[in-house]
Amino acid sequence: MQENIEQPENEDGELFEHHRVVASKGQEPLRVDKFLMNFIENATRNKIQQSAKGGHVWVNDEIVKSNYKVKAGDEVKVLFEHPPHEFLLVPEDIPLDIVYEDDVLMVVNKPAGMVVHPGHGNYSGTLINALIFHADNLPANSNERPGLVHRIDKDTSGLLVVAKTEAAMTHLAKQFFDKTSEREYVALVWGNIEEDEGTVVGHVGRNPKNRLQMHVFPEGEEGKAAVTHFKVLERLGYVTLVSCKLETGRTHQIRVHMKYIGHTLFNDERYGGEKILKGTTFTKYKQFVENTFKLLPRQALHAKTLGFVHPVTGEHMSFDSEVPEDMTSAIEKWRGYTKNSTE
Numbered sequence: 001m002q003e004n005i006e007q008p009e010n011e012d013g014e015l016f017e018h019h020r021v022v023a024s025k026g027q028e029p030l031r032v033d034k035f036l037m038n039f040i041e042n043a044t045r046n047k048i049q050q051s052a053k054g055g056h057v058w059v060n061d062e063i064v065k066s067n068y069k070v071k072a073g074d075e076v077k078v079l080f081e082h083p084p085h086e087f088l089l090v091p092e093d094i095p096l097d098i099v100y101e102d103d104v105l106m107v108v109n110k111p112a113g114m115v116v117h118p119g120h121g122n123y124s125g126t127l128i129n130a131l132i133f134h135a136d137n138l139p140a141n142s143n144e145r146p147g148l149v150h151r152i153d154k155d156t157s158g159l160l161v162v163a164k165t166e167a168a169m170t171h172l173a174k175q176f177f178d179k180t181s182e183r184e185y186v187a188l189v190w191g192n193i194e195e196d197e198g199t200v201v202g203h204v205g206r207n208p209k210n211r212l213q214m215h216v217f218p219e220g221e222e223g224k225a226a227v228t229h230f231k232v233l234e235r236l237g238y239v240t241l242v243s244c245k246l247e248t249g250r251t252h253q254i255r256v257h258m259k260y261i262g263h264t265l266f267n268d269e270r271y272g273g274e275k276i277l278k279g280t281t282f283t284k285y286k287q288f289v290e291n292t293f294k295l296l297p298r299q300a301l302h303a304k305t306l307g308f309v310h311p312v313t314g315e316h317m318s319f320d321s322e323v324p325e326d327m328t329s330a331i332e333k334w335r336g337y338t339k340n341s342t343e
Contacts, residue, residue: 021077057078089118091133128148131162139163186301187242187243200228239278265301267293
């Protein structure tokens with residue numbers, strides 16, 4: 001038997017603990033959930049069964065159910081979505097851009113590149129490390145993550161609300177669940193969107209061919225219901241600046257919904273947006289795009305506005321944040337290119 005822990009790319013708060021176990025020559029047939037319990041520290045049978053139910057257990061690169069019988073020589077892999085990393089939560093004195101704070105909540109403006117919570121490869125320097133240094137006794141959400149009501153991707157910038165009390169956590173989480181919170185993002189996407197505005201509807205779930213990506217299932221056969229409303233803010237030739245309002249909050253929702261309608265986010269490496277998807281074949285244009293990628297070395301997505309009802313006062317609160325410099329620089333560069341192309 002050999003066993004090791006791999007570390008697939010940790011992205012956007014999707015935490016995975018990846019174990020690979022090869023059954024020894026003397027292995028008697030044994031259910032895969034019981035087999036994995038013998039090799040993975042702190043793994044309960046229920047945790048393994050939940051992973052299998054979600055399609056996160058493979059034997060010889062085939063997804064299996066928890067009652068699969070492991071045999072000698074089988075290669076078994078498992079991903080856990082929420083590994084027990086609570087003991088790794090160490091307070092760190094990391095500067096926070098706090099837009100608003102009172103006794104029960106705070107609103108922070110997260111910079112691009114900051115992971116929201118710890119996981120493989122990112123045990124420190126996360127937003128949670130900073131939050132638990134800043135505030136004591138933050139309540140845990142349903143995934144045991146202190147203060148987090150919702151999250152945004154590692155390389156997405158923008159606004160997040162954080163709960164400081166159990167009551168605030170419950171109240172705010174219900175608003176997100178009931179779709180009464182307001183979230184608007186600004187995105188730069190490849191291509192010229194013909195409609196001035198529209199709505200993308202399509203279930204979002206993990207891509208069965210690439211577990212690090214999400215995928216749209218238009219017939220709703222897998223995933224969870226997802227709705228994104230978009231509006232064109234500015235047309236810049238081979239790219240378009242859009243506003244996206246979330247009705248639901250699925251992992252990578254805007255990124256995968258925009259790709260689904262043929263408008264992948266600019267420089268979104270996870271979904272192919274780091275390639276030149278629209279434009280000419282001229283070397284000069286290629287150089288221009290590559291220079292713009294350098295200005296904005298991440299997906300062009302910013303969580304600009306956030307609105308919710310205060311859990312104590314009942315007041316409707318709305319917050320707005322400036323689009324960060326890396327993204328505005330890329331937008332300005334495209335404006336210049338478009339202007340020069342039409343003159």
